[in-house]
Amino acid sequence: MKEVGVLLGGPQGSGIETSMWILGRILVSKGFGVIADREYFSNITGRHSYILMLVSSVKLPRSLRYPVEILASMDAETVFTHFTELSEGGILIYDVNISSKRIEEIPSMEDATRERIARVLAEKGVKTSVESVVEYLERDRRVLPLGLDFSSLLKALSEQYRIDSRAVSKFLSGVIVSSVAVVLGLGEDIVAAGFRQQFREREELVEQNIMLYRLVRSALSKHYGVVRLEEPRLVMEKVMVVTGNDVVAIGKIVAGVRYQSYYPITPAADESFLLEKYDNILGENGEVIGSVVVMQTEDEIAAVNSAIGAALTGVRSSTTTSGPGFDLMIEGLTWAGMNEVPIVITYYQRGGPSTGQPTRGSQSDLFNAIFAGHGEFARVVLSSGDHLDAFYDTIEAFNIAEKYQVPVIHLLDKFLANTVTVITIPDVERVRIERGVLTRGGPGYKRFSLESLISPRAFIGGKDTVMWYTGDEHDEYGHIVEDPEVRARMYSKRIEKLSLILRDLPMDRKLRLHGPSSPDYLIIGWGSVKGVVLDAVEYFSEKGLKMSYLDLKLLWPFPSEDFLKITNGIPDSNILAVEHSYGVNIAELVAMNTGRRIVKRVSKYTGRPITLDELIHGLEEIVSGKKERVVLSRGA
Known part of the structure; x- marks a missing residue:
């Protein structure tokens, strides 16, 4: 087979994330493409956590899908929670x-989840024990x-x-890694290399895990390589094998960031954790060319204000947060807008409102990013559709700021x-650092x-340079x-920068069309839906239906003229919007700025990623005329 879906599950804190990293590195080193999403509860240990992974021998995967061919479980909760997602003939x-x-004996499982799974078991005539589920899977x-x-x-x-x-x-x-490696036919040498990469300078752990692999391989000797992936x-x-947090942090280093503030919040904090690991930034010849000061502040108010202070001294500065933290930053954001301070806020959305779903995903903060704050002032909102985009967009954010x-x-x-996921190493030769017009100031500086x-723009502290900053x-x-x-002159000057930005930015930094310019159907979206939508577009194209995807990258100021130019000739009835939100707010933003009414929408707001199988089904429902709005819900 060309690709294999894998699901790893177990209690939070049991090493599921470690299993993902080791397996991912093993597979990538052997030449496979890998993408893996980590789903977890907002607790330190005990609650159910799982990894949904896709391995491909022919491409770098852009999306995930159900069902999976391999389900590897550490505990009973994983079996109960995910047995319906295992493909026919799977492992x-x-x-x-x-x-x-x-199932009644699992204290970590939520009552609502237990009741839902119990209903499914009853419908299938399966008793509520793991043994009964296994028998059902084997028989039916x-x-x-x-x-x-395991013991x-x-x-x-x-x-x-x-x-x-x-x-x-x-x-x-190690048991989970070894068992998946065995059924995929991965030999000891390459598995050992994966353990060595994970446990650098801890040779005793490497040796112990290799021994565990041998024990598992012996126990599963009849089933070695039972799942045959093509070469x-x-x-x-x-x-590079990276998370989104990783690649944004790397992008900030390349962009020349020298100050980053944060208050720990999921899912933003990992970016700062990576930056904290490095004392110095080295040049091509190994010389120290700088460092990033990373400050964990007492709250998000202090985080944004300290980033503003750093920017006033002339360094590239940023802060990172999620929805609840961004809410606290708003007064600082408006102050920066009033005083023309070039800061970057890296905003990782999660399920809301309020604390909502701290560890689940969402795209429902679109309007919060664009409109939060009192008064009117120029701000720019950029989105990234994938990891490689995120690297370059991070640098672009500082250039624009x-x-x-x-x-x-x-x-x-x-x-x-x-x-x-796996990305090619970004081309730093195409990176350009633009700092704008700088001056030394001096007497009479305005x-x-x-x-x-x-x-x-002059920096505070310059010789013979006096300047005042105020919130008024x-x-x-x-x-x-x-x-x-x-x-009136000051107010309009600040806002009119938006027109200048729209005029200056090239088309591909505002929006990008993937596919034919005159499609039968056009899907619009932004952010992380890019990969799964592109795979869906590819699926329908192979079926003979011309479909394209318009990836909206510059969300504010909205590129109305560019949007209308690209969509000219495509009727509203043939445009669909996809988003992780209830309202599919990108369609409302389009209507607000262009007058085009997009009523056909695909929505998901469970906090789990959109998978390819469910998106294809949803688009089929719309294209066939059965529905105008489809709500997706697959995933535990």
């Missing part, structure tokens, strides 16, 4: 010691159950290396942040000069004024 890897476990779905005695495997490892019984449970992730045909030289002296919001989401839309309206020097003429 179930499970611990034989949980066979008698009943032709699934091959591979039961392993015996770990006991043998413990005896071999005299590992304390309280510490041996950390090797559960990889990808041409990959230098690639400094060139036009506006706050820029880089709008991402949990799906991109927590998805691991920080907010009205001579042009872009003010002459001000004159060219920064002094507080309420004169109506000055107010």
